[in-house]
Each structure stands twice: as structure tokens, then as C-alpha cells.
Amino acid sequence: MPKDASATRDALLHAGAHLFAAHGIDAARTRDIVTLAGQGNDSAVTYHFGSRAGLLDAVLRAGITRMEPARAAALPGLRPGDLPAITAAIVEPTADELRTEHGRDFLRITAQLAGRAGIRDRHLPPLLRGTALQGQLELLQDACRAVHVEAIALERVSHFIAFLTAALADRAARLPDPAPPALAHDVYTADLTAMLTAALRTPAPAPTRLPKHPPPNTVKTSPRGGAVR
Structure with a gap:
């Protein structure tokens, strides 16, 4: 990769990392990344990384x-x-x-x-x-x-x-x-x-099993709204 192309790639990498961190990986705008990297063409990300996802992948790598x-x-x-x-x-x-x-x-x-x-x-x-x-x-x-x-x-x-x-x-x-x-x-x-x-x-707690049926003497509501036992 030519020296100037390598410098552009690094600038996009650092700008992408900064804006993905500050605004979120979904909310950061490609145009803002390109501007922060000092580039004038939105296609710079596609040219150097294939896509916006490719830029994120490169940052993580x-x-x-x-x-x-x-x-x-x-x-x-x-x-x-x-x-x-x-x-x-x-x-x-x-x-x-x-x-x-x-x-x-x-x-x-x-x-x-x-x-x-x-x-x-x-x-x-x-x-x-x-x-x-x-x-x-x-x-x-x-x-x-x-x-x-x-x-x-x-x-x-x-x-x-x-x-x-x-x-x-x-x-x-x-x-x-x-x-x-x-x-x-x-x-x-x-x-x-x-x-x-x-x-x-830390030891895991013992499993808790909920009863399949209400225990004896549990108050339940009748279809008409009254309490039954």
C-alpha cells in the first residue's frame, strides 16, 4: 500500500474508533468519520475497508x-x-x-x-x-x-x-x-x-422449583371475583 494510502487508512481507523466509541457503533455516521479523518469523499471507508462493518472489524482486530x-x-x-x-x-x-x-x-x-x-x-x-x-x-x-x-x-x-x-x-x-x-x-x-x-x-444457589399447583389453603379468585379456598 502506498504511504499516503496507508496514512489515510490509519486516519480512518482512528476516526472510526473514536466515533464508534463516542456515539455508538450503530449511531456513528460514516460522513462524520470521513470528515474527522480529514477526507473529502464518503467512499473512502468503502475503498479502504470494504464497508462500514469492515471498518469496525478492522478497529476490533x-x-x-x-x-x-x-x-x-x-x-x-x-x-x-x-x-x-x-x-x-x-x-x-x-x-x-x-x-x-x-x-x-x-x-x-x-x-x-x-x-x-x-x-x-x-x-x-x-x-x-x-x-x-x-x-x-x-x-x-x-x-x-x-x-x-x-x-x-x-x-x-x-x-x-x-x-x-x-x-x-x-x-x-x-x-x-x-x-x-x-x-x-x-x-x-x-x-x-x-x-x-x-x-x-461463588457457589451457585440451589435450584428453586416452583410448585405446579397452589399449596393447600391458598386463596384463589373465583370466576365471579369472590375468594374461594
């Missing part, structure tokens, strides 16, 4: 790629069933995205997509397939299965992703505030990791 070296380095040392270590290995590279503007935009976008992680139906998004993050998520699911039945384990991991992305997106939105956050980055990350680990480990 860039974020996953940034985190991949740290995840790949940690993955071989993770022991099956070591829930605190597995949780930390997932949380820490994700939280490190808070350190840059591009990373904060990425976090605010991923929070919008948390429900599409494919954990419950066992269909991981194509962007995650073959990544170290996939390996980490599989270890997390196995660790949860060791203490919970399958349905609970998958539900816990789904909620783990939803809570992690929502918490980081909230912090990302507040970090441009000139007032420093109450918790420094390392303290915040350690606390978030501890909280998520505890949530995954």
Missing part, C-alpha cells in the same frame, strides 16, 4: 492484535484450574488498553459487543479464533466447569465478559477527566481481577 503479545507470553504458564491466574491473564492486558486514547476507544466499543462473545452458544466470533485470547477463554471455561455445572459455568463466563468490558468502558470514558481517578491503574486492575475471580468462584 487492531485492539486484539495489540493485546496478543502479552496474552501469548502468559498462556504457556497458565495451569488448568488456576482461576486467579487465568483471570489475571485475561484482565491485565485488557486493562492496559486504558493507557492510550486508541485503547480507551477500543474498550468503549467492546462493551457494546459483550453480548456477542458467543460463550453461551459455543460460537466464538471469527476475530478471536486462533488467538491467545481464545486459549485463555477456554482455560477460564474449563476452570469454571471444575466448580460449576455446565450451564452455570457458561453463564458465569458470559457475565465475566460483560462485567469486565462494562467496567473498563466506564473507566475509559472517565479518564479524560483532569481529576485523577480514585484508584491508580495497578490498584484498580488488581481489585477488578480479585472481584471477578470471587464472582466466578
Whole structure:
């Protein structure tokens, strides 16, 4: 790709990330993305990314790629069933995205997509397939299965992703505030990791079964509005 074309692509990538984060992946306007990128032609997104969806895909892929070296380095040392270590290995590279503007935009976008992680139906998004993050998520699911039945384990991991992305997106939105956050980055990350680990480990409640018929002496309403027993 020629140098000027590469620069245009990067500008569109950064503009798209910023506006998808600020206005939402469905509400951000392509024309505004093009203008913010310093381009004069609305077809620039189509030329460089194929479509608006292709631009979003490229933004997400860039974020996953940034985190991949740290995840790949940690993955071989993770022991099956070591829930605190597995949780930390997932949380820490994700939280490190808070350190840059591009990373904060990425976090605010991923929070919008948390429900599409494919954990419950066992269909991981194509962007995650073959990544170290996939390996980490599989270890997390196995660790949860060791203490919970399958349905609970998958539900816990789904909620783990939803809570992690929502918490980081909230912090990302507040970090441009000139007032420093109450918790420094390392303290915040350690606390978030501890909280998520505890949530995954907490025993599931015993199943509650509702009676099929009202118990004896229950007051019911007659067809005419009166009370019968």
C-alpha cells in the first residue's frame, strides 16, 4: 500500500474508533468519520475497508492484535484450574488498553459487543479464533466447569465478559477527566481481577422449583371475583 494510502487508512481507523466509541457503533455516521479523518469523499471507508462493518472489524482486530503479545507470553504458564491466574491473564492486558486514547476507544466499543462473545452458544466470533485470547477463554471455561455445572459455568463466563468490558468502558470514558481517578491503574486492575475471580468462584444457589399447583389453603379468585379456598 502506498504511504499516503496507508496514512489515510490509519486516519480512518482512528476516526472510526473514536466515533464508534463516542456515539455508538450503530449511531456513528460514516460522513462524520470521513470528515474527522480529514477526507473529502464518503467512499473512502468503502475503498479502504470494504464497508462500514469492515471498518469496525478492522478497529476490533487492531485492539486484539495489540493485546496478543502479552496474552501469548502468559498462556504457556497458565495451569488448568488456576482461576486467579487465568483471570489475571485475561484482565491485565485488557486493562492496559486504558493507557492510550486508541485503547480507551477500543474498550468503549467492546462493551457494546459483550453480548456477542458467543460463550453461551459455543460460537466464538471469527476475530478471536486462533488467538491467545481464545486459549485463555477456554482455560477460564474449563476452570469454571471444575466448580460449576455446565450451564452455570457458561453463564458465569458470559457475565465475566460483560462485567469486565462494562467496567473498563466506564473507566475509559472517565479518564479524560483532569481529576485523577480514585484508584491508580495497578490498584484498580488488581481489585477488578480479585472481584471477578470471587464472582466466578461463588457457589451457585440451589435450584428453586416452583410448585405446579397452589399449596393447600391458598386463596384463589373465583370466576365471579369472590375468594374461594
